[in-house]
Amino acid sequence: MTKTIMLACAGGFSTSLIVKHIQAAAAKEKLDYKVFATAAVNAEEELESEHPSVLMLGPQVRYMLPDLKKQLDIPVQVINMQDYGLMNGAHILHDAMKLMGDE
Template sequence: MTKIVLVCAAGMSTSLLVEKIKKAAEVKGLDYDVSAHPVAEVSTKAKDADVILLGPQVRFQLNKVKALLPDIPVDAIDMAAYGTMDGDKVIAQVQKLMGE
């Protein structure tokens, strides 16, 4: 199982995207555990994640999150994918981050 943690300002705005990613993963037969949390909780909620993705509103914290969890791939969610809530595009971004 691949654990994907999305972080945003309060953990709320990414909730819809979490559902879109889960549905897209299910269609593709991927075993993904996807959750959303406030960026303030990233060091505890994402310490065992396989990938961490930041919402556009907290992308300025990218380097901070990378420094906190240096062994985990971290990136900002593609703006177009976030804006359109495109679960397939986010899965492609996750797979690229993981070298798949």
């Protein structure tokens, strides 16, 4: 079963770019993950419809972390600000993999 990595940020635009970098890093390592991004305002409905394995938050919505950790039964983490700024898809992918127990 393919695992799903969901990214959420303020508008969904910056994380959409990061999704491409994560997908490229996963392809390079021959890993099969579904990766998608959404705006934080849509996160709840995306969580219900997509059932992701892990949720990674953009640094600008880190305030959502405590509530989401209480509500969800999947790992939730804020993306490292430096990795986010540099769009380091490989680092973000490996952080997500650790949270899912795949590394």
